[in-house]
Structures are given as structure tokens and as C-alpha cells.
Amino acid sequence: MTRYPVSKLLAFVRLVLQQHGVPFDDAEVAARRMLDADVRGMSGHGVFRLPQYVARLQAGGYNVRPDIRATHETPVSALVEGDNGIGQVVLTRAADIAIKKAAEHGVAWVGVRGSNHAGAAGVYASMALEHDLIGVYLAVGSSNHLPPWGGTDPLLSTNPLAVAIPAGLEAPIVLDMATTVVSYGRIKIARDQGETLPEGWMVDRTGAPLTDPNRSGEGFLVPIGGYKGYGLGLVIGMLAGVLNGAAFGSRVVDFTQDHDTPTNTGQTLVMVRPDLFQPLEAFKVEMDERIRELRSSTPMPGQPPVRVPGDQMPRRQRAAAEHGLTLPPGTANRLRELAERLGITDHPFPAATSDGA
Amino acid sequence: MTRYPVSKLLAFVRLVLQQHGVPFDDAEVAARRMLDADVRGMSGHGVFRLPQYVARLQAGGYNVRPDIRATHETPVSALVEGDNGIGQVVLTRAADIAIKKAAEHGVAWVGVRGSNHAGAAGVYASMALEHDLIGVYLAVGSSNHLPPWGGTDPLLSTNPLAVAIPAGLEAPIVLDMATTVVSYGRIKIARDQGETLPEGWMVDRTGAPLTDPNRSGEGFLVPIGGYKGYGLGLVIGMLAGVLNGAAFGSRVVDFTQDHDTPTNTGQTLVMVRPDLFQPLEAFKVEMDERIRELRSSTPMPGQPPVRVPGDQMPRRQRAAAEHGLTLPPGTANRLRELAERLGITDHPFPAATSDGA
Numbered sequence: 001m002t003r004y005p006v007s008k009l010l011a012f013v014r015l016v017l018q019q020h021g022v023p024f025d026d027a028e029v030a031a032r033r034m035l036d037a038d039v040r041g042m043s044g045h046g047v048f049r050l051p052q053y054v055a056r057l058q059a060g061g062y063n064v065r066p067d068i069r070a071t072h073e074t075p076v077s078a079l080v081e082g083d084n085g086i087g088q089v090v091l092t093r094a095a096d097i098a099i100k101k102a103a104e105h106g107v108a109w110v111g112v113r114g115s116n117h118a119g120a121a122g123v124y125a126s127m128a129l130e131h132d133l134i135g136v137y138l139a140v141g142s143s144n145h146l147p148p149w150g151g152t153d154p155l156l157s158t159n160p161l162a163v164a165i166p167a168g169l170e171a172p173i174v175l176d177m178a179t180t181v182v183s184y185g186r187i188k189i190a191r192d193q194g195e196t197l198p199e200g201w202m203v204d205r206t207g208a209p210l211t212d213p214n215r216s217g218e219g220f221l222v223p224i225g226g227y228k229g230y231g232l233g234l235v236i237g238m239l240a241g242v243l244n245g246a247a248f249g250s251r252v253v254d255f256t257q258d259h260d261t262p263t264n265t266g267q268t269l270v271m272v273r274p275d276l277f278q279p280l281e282a283f284k285v286e287m288d289e290r291i292r293e294l295r296s297s298t299p300m301p302g303q304p305p306v307r308v309p310g311d312q313m314p315r316r317q318r319a320a321a322e323h324g325l326t327l328p329p330g331t332a333n334r335l336r337e338l339a340e341r342l343g344i345t346d347h348p349f350p351a352a353t354s355d356g357a
Numbered sequence: 358m359t360r361y362p363v364s365k366l367l368a369f370v371r372l373v374l375q376q377h378g379v380p381f382d383d384a385e386v387a388a389r390r391m392l393d394a395d396v397r398g399m400s401g402h403g404v405f406r407l408p409q410y411v412a413r414l415q416a417g418g419y420n421v422r423p424d425i426r427a428t429h430e431t432p433v434s435a436l437v438e439g440d441n442g443i444g445q446v447v448l449t450r451a452a453d454i455a456i457k458k459a460a461e462h463g464v465a466w467v468g469v470r471g472s473n474h475a476g477a478a479g480v481y482a483s484m485a486l487e488h489d490l491i492g493v494y495l496a497v498g499s500s501n502h503l504p505p506w507g508g509t510d511p512l513l514s515t516n517p518l519a520v521a522i523p524a525g526l527e528a529p530i531v532l533d534m535a536t537t538v539v540s541y542g543r544i545k546i547a548r549d550q551g552e553t554l555p556e557g558w559m560v561d562r563t564g565a566p567l568t569d570p571n572r573s574g575e576g577f578l579v580p581i582g583g584y585k586g587y588g589l590g591l592v593i594g595m596l597a598g599v600l601n602g603a604a605f606g607s608r609v610v611d612f613t614q615d616h617d618t619p620t621n622t623g624q625t626l627v628m629v630r631p632d633l634f635q636p637l638e639a640f641k642v643e644m645d646e647r648i649r650e651l652r653s654s655t656p657m658p659g660q661p662p663v664r665v666p667g668d669q670m671p672r673r674q675r676a677a678a679e680h681g682l683t684l685p686p687g688t689a690n691r692l693r694e695l696a697e698r699l700g701i702t703d704h705p706f707p708a709a710t711s712d713g714a
Contacts, residue, residue, distance in 0.1 A: 076433050076464045077633045107433045109464045111634045134596070151663040153654035163592040165600075173595060175588040207657050225581025231532040231666040234651075235520040238530060239491070242643050243522075245635050249647045270627070277429055277436045277468045278602050286599050290606045294591070297510035300564050306508040309588040 003324030020057035033088035037120035039320040045120035059259035087118030102271035111244035121162035122176030138240040149230035159236040168284030174310030179233035241266040360681035377414035378421040390445035394477035396677040402477035416616035444475030459628035468601035478519035479533030497598040499612040506587035516593040525641030531667030536590035598623040
């Protein structure tokens with residue numbers, strides 16, 4: 001499998017964005033956030049998404065020179081107007097504001113409106129970590145794939161949640177989860193690969209299990225824990241959407257189908273300084289102890305050691321830095337096709353292979 | 358079914374607590390929070406719990422005259438030391454502090470340690486509502502009933518989450534959910550009633566479904582969405598426990614078995630003022646619109662109208678205020694037995710009925 005130096009992928013993404021009118025600094029930031037996802041193993045939200053972003057850029061669906069600014073501000077809060085900018089750029093600005101406020105005043109609640117799909121939730125929550133902050137990220141998903149519990153009108157998305165908590169010597173905790181059993185992307189992969197869906201991933205309009213991925217358009221994703229995941233996704237949508245004057249419910253624009261209507265996507269970042277409650281070092285020592293207790297606890301018979309959310313990320317990040325990043329063949333092929341379509345000859349992607357998609 | 362005036366139940370709970378050394382004011386607060394749960398329909402966390410609290414009071418497991426105080430404080434945060442007081446009393450104090458700080462500075466993050474089981478999560482998140490605040494409540498459950506995902510050591514509890522969001526003319530959104538498919542209390546009810554557990558509620562130590570509630574001691578509760586609910590419960594435990602210097606993991610004292618060891622229970626309240634981000638009235642109008650859209654959306658064939666979390670609460674609260682509260686026969690019988698055991702003759706509970714448990 002080809003290993004790509006992260007710097008080469010970064011330069012490629014940046015160049016593609018620049019070719020579509022995105023200024024260098026913004027293209028650099030967006031490319032970094034996409035690679036941040038890939039090097040952590042969140043490959044569904046990294047460079048994989050570039051062709052989709054390009055389609056939106058070409059349709060004029062982004063403001064490539066947005067005036068991103070805090071329109072309401074207190075020492076501990078801000079509403080960031082994304083001005084229809086690239087989501088990764090808007091959220092990086094919002095995270096920087098949250099970090100500054102939380103570092104200074106202990107707590108920050110930063111809402112975002114006028115944004116777009118920003119990639120991996122965990123990337124933004126994790127921006128808190130190097131500042132010894134806890135980060136929480138909530139987002140309204142960019143495409144409605146499920147109805148309210150017991151209904152049939154698709155008014156809700158996979159509204160994800162991410163929480164990043166610093167530790168000491170152990171890897172920080174990074175939870176990054178959608179509020180549905182699987183993502184819609186996972187359904188598409190099953191369709192591409194001719195898999196049957198396990199019961200519990202999708203239901204049809206009567207609530208019966210839908211297991212044929214070719215019929216996915218007739219059904220809905222299933223929230224985790226049934227009505228509980230419905231409720232959780234709903235409050236995330238209200239805190240990340242309605243509270244910020246961003247889209248929720250029928251106002252959500254399906255960015256997978258509609259490439260030019262501004263999506264008014266909403267996200268929310270909450271950050272807090274652990275040393276508000278106890279000395280930072282004591283907190284880190286206790287985090288390490290509790291993490292070790294979980295990881296060294298008894299696995300189920302025949303199962304691998306117990307894991308905690310995010311524990312694979314540092315290893316993956318190191319491996320990517322040292323040996324480069326692997327990409328699924330389908331992703332590499334799509335990026336090569338994109339490069340060829342855009343007339344970019346200096347790209348790192350090899351000619352199509354037989355295992356490609 | 359007997360209907361109990363809320364004031365009579367309140368006076369009974371208060372009297373029982375006073376008989377065990379709890380000062381009048383604290384007994385009143387604890388009784389109110391328990392009835393707040395009952396009148397909202399959260400009957401598993403209201404007066405139903407009184408016999409258990411009494412067992413703990415009698416074993417000396419509570420500090421009935423705690424020095425509850427903010428030990429660390431900033432304009433937007435506090436660590437509340439519960440001093441092993443009754444959970445409902447500690448959390449009411451913490452919520453009052455959070456409300457005051459959020460009303461003044463826009464955001465408040467209040468951690469609690471040295472607390473105890475505090476009843477219904479939704480009650481504390483909802484205390485934000487009458488002040489036009491959004492409330493978030495996280496708690497470490499008081500008894501470990503599940504292992505980390507893929508493990509067999511019970512290091513985690515049902516760690517609940519509640520979120521309350523004001524609306525305008527519509528009922529506010531109140532989400533109150535454990536991070537497990539069902540509570541352990543629900544398993545006990547199934548055992549009492551001779552039910553078989555549906556697959557998905559519990560697993561045995563090999564991960565296979567456990568459907569015989571008489572074998573519940575050999576198995577574990579299942580987190581919602583598998584590893585996702587595990588991760589969510591874990592971060593809730595870290596934010597409500599570790600961050601506050603409260604118990605998490607093996608440090609959690611099982612308050613259903615151990616009546617005298619201080620539990621050092623941790624809870625966290627986060628409150629935020631919606632008008633940090635837009636005018637309050639505009640926010641409420643949009644909340645109403647999105648709630649109505651969900652509630653008026655198409656139900657699945659043969660299903661009742663779509664619901665949103667908390668929409669039944671105002672109706673239940675009004676009904677309880679106007680017509681009194683109904684209690685499950687088992688609960689009423691247990692409270693009558695408690696009254697008799699304590700020599701309280703002036704209680705509202707009728708003699709045992711044949712439908713009692």
C-alpha cells in the first residue's frame with residue numbers, strides 16, 4: 001500500500017483549494033485540518049472529502065474570501081459568523097477564540113453560524129488539548145438522514161459530539177461519535193462492496209429493518225439507543241444550530257446534493273480549564289490512573305485488551321509523521337482523478353491499481 | 358388508583374428526613390427535588406428512593422449537617438464541596454450557584470464533589486429554565502453495572518446526562534437519559550414481574566445476551582450504541598467525577614449495597630444564557646418553530662404523533678398540581694411500611710392492596 005508523506009498530501013490539498021480561489025493561508029488551514037483527521041485515523045473526514053468540497057467550490061457554494069468574525073462577544077463567549085466560509089477555516093478561527101477565552105477566563109462557550117461541513121469533530125475538540133484545556137464540540141450534520149423517533153420525515157442528521165480531555169503520561173481521551181449507529185458514508189461503502197447491512201443500522205418507513213443497501217434511499221439511519229440517541233441528536237442540533245441562529249430541521253441544506261445554496265451550518269465549542277477545580281498536575285495524575293485502570297482491566301474471553309476513546313491516535317499520528325499516511329485505494333484513485341481533471345501533474349497518487357474502487 | 362396531594366407527600370418526606378436529623382430547610386429542599394422528579398413522571402428517581410435514603414441515614418452514611426461550600430470560585434465557575442450531604446441538597450446549592458453566575462456572566466461551569474445520589478438528572482438541568490437559561494447536567498452513577506466495552510470488570514455506571522433548553526409557547530426541551538439501554542432498576546422490575554429481558558438490555562461475561570433477570574448478577578448493562586455509549590458514559594464520568602476530584606471507576610462506592618462509606622459522588626452543571634448569541638425572544642420563536650415542525654411531522658404508520666423530549670412534563674406537572682400524584686402500588690406500599698416502621702401514623706398511604714408488590 002502506498003504511503004504518502006503528510007507534507008505532500010498537505011501541499012496537494014492546499015494547491016487544489018488555491019486553484020479555486022481560496023487564499024494561501026486559508027487553504028493551508030483547511031488542508032491541515034483535513035490531514036489532522038487523516039493522521040488520527042478518521043479517514044472518512046479527511047482528504048477523502050476533498051472532491052466534494054471542490055464540487056461545492058466550483059458551484060460557487062462557498063465564500064472563498066469570507067469575513068469570519070465574532071459578532072457577539074463576552075469574556076467567556078462569542079458568536080462566530082462564518083460568512084459561508086470553508087468549515088475547517090471557520091472552526092479553526094472559532095477554536096482559537098475559545099482557547100484564548102478559556103485560557104484567560106477558565107471557561108468559553110463559542111457558537112458558530114454561517115459555517116459549512118468542517119470534517120472530523122474530534123479534530124476541533126482536540127485543539128484544546130495542547131493548551132491543557134478540555135474541549136467539547138457539537139455540530140449539526142450537513143445532510144438529514146433520519147426522522148424524529150417514531151416519524152418518517154427526515155428532519156435530523158447524525159449530529160456528532162466530540163469531547164477531548166487531557167491526561168498526563170497516557171494519551172488524552174478523545175471521543176468522536178455520531179449519534180446514529182453508523183454514518184451514511186458507511187452505508188455507501190456497504191453498497192459499493194455489495195454487503196448486506198446488519199439489522200439495526202437502517203430502518204424502512206414502517207420501522208422494519210432495512211438490510212439491502214441498494215434500498216438505502218427508502219430508509220433512515222437509526223439513532224443509538226433508539227429514542228435516547230434521537231433525543232441526544234436533537235439537543236445537539238438545538239445547541240449547535242438553533243442557539244447560534246444556524247440551520248436545524250427542515251432548514252438543513254443537504255450538502256451532498258445541493259452544491260450552491262449556503263448551508264448556514266452551526267457548530268458549538270465549549271472549553272474549560274481543569275485547574276479551575278484542582279491543580280492541573282493532580283488532575284492529570286488521576287486521569288492517568290483511571291485510564292490505566294480501564295485499559296488494564298480484564299477483557300472478555302478471547303478479546304483484545306480494553307481500549308479507551310482516542311488511545312490509538314498518538315500511535316497513528318507518530319506513524320504518519322514517520323512513515324507517511326496510507327489512504328484507502330478508492331480515496332487515492334479519486335484524488336488522482338481530481339488532480340488529472342484539474343490539470344495538476346505534480347501529485348503523489350500512483351496510476352489506478354486493480355484493487356482501486 | 359390513589360391520588361396523593363403533592364403537599365402531603367412533600368410533608369411526609371420532609372418529616373421522615375427530619376426524624377433522621379436532617380434540618381428542616383434541608384429536608385424541605387430534598388423533599389422538593391424528589392417530588393420535582395415525580396411530578397415530571399420520573400418516578401424511578403422520586404419518593405420511590407426514600408427507603409434507600411433512610412437506610413443510608415440510619416447507617417450514618419450521610420452528613421446530615423454538611424458544610425456545603427464553593428471551595429474554588431471564579432466569576433464563571435465553582436467547585437462545590439458537598440461534605441457528604443444529601444445529594445438533592447448539594448445539587449440544589451450547586452444549581453443556585455450556577456444560575457447566579459450564568460445570569461450575571463453568561464456562562465457557568467459548576468463541579469460538585471463529596472456529593473451523593475441526587476435523583477433525577479433532568480430536575481437539576483431544568484432548574485435553569487425559569488431563569489431563561491440552558492442547563493446541562495452530568496453525573497457519575499452511584500453503582501457500577503457495566504464494564505468498559507469488551508471488558509468484564511464493572512468499572513462504569515449508567516452515568517446520566519440531562520439537557521434543558523427553554524422554548525417560547527412550547528414546552529421546553531428536557532432530555533434526561535442514562536447512557537445504558539435501560540437502568541438497573543428496570544432489570545429489578547422485570548425480575549419482580551417475572552419478565553424475560555429482551556436481547557440488548559444485558560449481556561453475560563462472554564458478551565452473549567442475558568435474558569433471565571434472575572441471572573442479572575452474572576451480567577452487565579449494555580451501553581447505548583455499544584462502544585459509542587461506552588465512550589459517552591466514560592467522558593461523562595471523567596467530566597463529572599475525575600475533573601471534580603470525585604469518584605470514578607473502581608473508586609465508585611455502590612450505594613445500593615454499602616450504606617455507610619462516603620460515596621464522594623461527582624456531578625457537573627453547565628449553564629448558558631441563550632441571549633449571548635441572539636435576542637432571547639428570537640431564540641424562543643425559533644425553538645418553538647423547530648419543536649412544532651418535529652411534533653407535526655408525519656408519524657410512522659399506526660404510530661402516535663411524534664414527541665420531543667420533555668413535552669409531556671408540563672401536562673404531568675399540571676395534573677399533579679390539580680389532581681394529585683399517582684404512585685405505583687409497590688412504591689405506596691413501601692412508603693407505608695416505612696411510615697409504620699418509623700412510627701409515623703399521620704401518613705397518606707392506604708393499607709396494602711392486593712395489586713401491591
